[in-house]
Amino acid sequence: MCGWIAGLWSPGRVRLNCVKIALAQINPTVGDFAGNTQKILEFAARAGEQGCAVVVFPELVVCGYPPADLLEKREFVEQAAAAVREIAAWTLGAGRPAVLCGTVMPVDAPVGKQVRNVAVLLAGGKVSFVQQKMLLPFYDVFDEQRYFEPASRQMLTVVDGQPLAITICEDAWNDKAFWPRQMYAVDPVEELMRQWGTQPVELAGKQRIILNISASPFWLGKPEVREKMLAALAERHGAYVAMVNQVGGNDSLVFDGSSLVVQPDGKVVARGAAFAEDLVVFDTEAKDVAAVGAAEDEVALIWKALVMGTRDYVWKCGFKKALVGLSGGIDSALVAAIAVEALGSENVLGVGMPSEYSSLGSIEDARKLAKNLGIRFELLPIHDVFAQYQGVLKPLFEGTPFGLTEENLQSRIRGVLLMAISNKFGSLVLTTGNKSEMSTGYCTLYGDMVGALAVIGDVMKLKVYALSRYANREREVIPHATIEKAPSAELRPGQRDTDSLPPYEVLDPILEAYVERYWSAERISEEQGVDVALVRQVLQLVERSEYKRQQAAPVLKVTQKSFGMGRRFPIAVKVQV
């Protein structure tokens, strides 16, 4: 039931219809039209049971986001059209809500790109409205101008006498009052709000509602930005802003969901779960339509992102099991702990592969970790294989000193063993390298870099410690000894990370500034109080190891700038740092 509420955007009080809308934040699989359609219909039915007039799904939900070059296949676009027909047919049933969802559609024009990114409103068995995305992000991990023809204009639509301003993700991200620098010359929301005022008076006076269907991947700080930006938008336009976001991991990207409803005074009145599917129902009359959860701590958010990213990658690749090489060090311990939460302890295998340079403590720490996690542990010593390789290479290597080659060799033997187990038993190897290592190249290509997914490849070493303490928040999972000992690759006697690298307290801020924010050596030196020659040495390590990163496993992205598709650097270059 609805009645009178204050129209904050207008000077007086106006009569409003109640609008009850559901935001269905679901976890689609790219290309799985049957599975995605089934999930859409399930959530739509639930929204119908709760009396919603409209149920709103994320951007490109029909095919899953990001579909990448699958969009260039005609059959893919046809399969999406068939799925949309199926969903539209469903809406014919009595008492069923209209479905607003994202999909791909062909373009008829003889010029430009051949498909468009659209929101389709499905009601009464057919497509009753199509809004085409106007602002196509093309930075970091986004390539949308590669695929889509942008809309030339935006239109309001009306459902049951209520106008709706429908926008797709980036279309709501160009508010000139919010951003110091606008990325695009036009603002689709502004255009829609202008249209609002020019409607017939019985429509223009209705509560303004901006719907935003998104596939907005997580990175640290992003949920806060989204919330502030949508609040600013709500206030500026005196509108309800309801944003539904995809949830789930797709390769490197983890979508956090965290759908939001902001009322016209900028207050958040409903919030979807973070890193889980959810159905958020709100109406424009009720004051407290949903519980509003507290924002979570940064480390907890990263943890959840990595768990969901790992689980979805393994499952969507069609696997159930994973294995991790356990060195007794903190990186592999953390990855194993994440894997156990993602996949269950019965699905994770830990493999210790000591060489003659491994300390007894390390083996014990690995074994203890496995015990704490309740996972199976196997010990495969590599001494003999290592010796055999050295024998084979002796005719070539005779007289050369033990060095990086021999260190890499041990790491690669481990990679080969992990891959053999993976091949034999059909489980995925999880890579254990952290972002500090991947940045500096302090890792072995085809060695410790082996694996299907680089779980913590976007987590700097200091954050690895923070996450490990988080893993131990209830009980000791990662052995204290593992957390407390000095980091070492244990590839030669008495080796320490600090033999080759500055301490992580110095290193990580340099790397963050360079890798994530593109600061110059001079600026880093000045702002961080570190000798510029040392800074330059570190930056040269970053530049020289690009070739390794281009052959790395996909990295779960949790920062604004992670390795992978969002960071595209050439290899054969001469770059001055």
Add this chain to the structure above:
Amino acid sequence: MCGWIAGLWSPGRVRLNCVKIALAQINPTVGDFAGNTQKILEFAARAGEQGCAVVVFPELVVCGYPPADLLEKREFVEQAAAAVREIAAWTLGAGRPAVLCGTVMPVDAPVGKQVRNVAVLLAGGKVSFVQQKMLLPFYDVFDEQRYFEPASRQMLTVVDGQPLAITICEDAWNDKAFWPRQMYAVDPVEELMRQWGTQPVELAGKQRIILNISASPFWLGKPEVREKMLAALAERHGAYVAMVNQVGGNDSLVFDGSSLVVQPDGKVVARGAAFAEDLVVFDTEAKDVAAVGAAEDEVALIWKALVMGTRDYVWKCGFKKALVGLSGGIDSALVAAIAVEALGSENVLGVGMPSEYSSLGSIEDARKLAKNLGIRFELLPIHDVFAQYQGVLKPLFEGTPFGLTEENLQSRIRGVLLMAISNKFGSLVLTTGNKSEMSTGYCTLYGDMVGALAVIGDVMKLKVYALSRYANREREVIPHATIEKAPSAELRPGQRDTDSLPPYEVLDPILEAYVERYWSAERISEEQGVDVALVRQVLQLVERSEYKRQQAAPVLKVTQKSFGMGRRFPIAVKVQV
């Protein structure tokens, strides 16, 4: 000396100044501002000695193409500006030509991208004209909309009383009379030609000249398309069209140069070398300003592209030497032959790594190849290392049959050995997998996929045979036995490629249709007369091996659609073929 020539674009004869222009197709290194500037000044001096008024360099030549995300670094853009100042200062010297070259410049506007892709005309010590690129390709390997703000309009410029229409690469690629489908709504060339007519009469009557500075990478068929397209442009606008193209390898991309001058009747009157630096001088009066070479055979072009791509990758990475695992098979033999032409026989090492499944013939073939190529050959048998691994894995593998795991294991042992030699002696491993293998996943991740560069990763198996015959065009380099025997990975007794795959005569056309042209299973089956179930099996192999390709070495691109940055598919998907 100049005089009267027929203005083909105009009804009568008009007085024209002679315009003598040099096209300097050079090989820059990305980020090497000092080296690139030096090379620009050398070629400019040579053009000056030949009496040229203007010397034209390729797109983004100052920084090298493609700079990718280096463009997002402020220092990179500043270094480009400094290089441009240095080149401009050079033009102050007496008798020196004006320099037209491509570079990156900042954008001042408060909205949009922060840099632009420009052609700068440097004369009299300063930047006398700037043309900004308007059409920014964003497909296949091109990401230009990620970086650049497009021009909103184009302007003619005048040098010594001669108007010039300056365009940048893609700006000349949108002629609606030539392309069945236009990619962009505007045509910068059309706009410039419209302006031509509205100039003061003493300018409007001059010979029309369209300059195009390009960084247009090679793939099969591309040089022919460029030539036809530019000829159509010349005829349509009654203009000389002079296109200068970058030459050289930059990571995956190989630029063929092949600069062109087309006169207003569409006839090519000058042509730069293919796959080599060149200075092409033409004037609008002389009839035969340069020798016009005959178009080369497809296989010869691929050969040259792979040789240049390999050489530049190794050299620009700062290396001189390479090594190749020689199995006695045709793929590794071809890669070794290419490496020898690229780097010299003294810089290539061949390594034979027989297992118990390698035939004696294969070892002999490998040895003979090395002898024919004049390269050093080392034999490192892997039996014992293989046995040792099997021993270590026995507790886990006990009772399981010999299979794919053991095959991959042998391949990975070889990868580890090659990387050890690479690490020890500072030489790059060249990967030997062909495109048929990379397409179907008939290759071992971290095994035969190991290496810095996938030399023939864009060459289907049947083309590997053609290239091998080309390598033998003068004498037997690749042993006949290698070319004639049935292809085998030799990872189990009596293994043949055809145990797992259809014959390459059937396989390769299926793969080309699917990987390069995105045909459906039905269409392939129909057009190629192959059972649709078999086609589907092949396509499923392609889909299931995407994870391998994402960790592959950079592939030298020689077809319209190669693996790597130009083909972006997700891994964790459910795709129906």
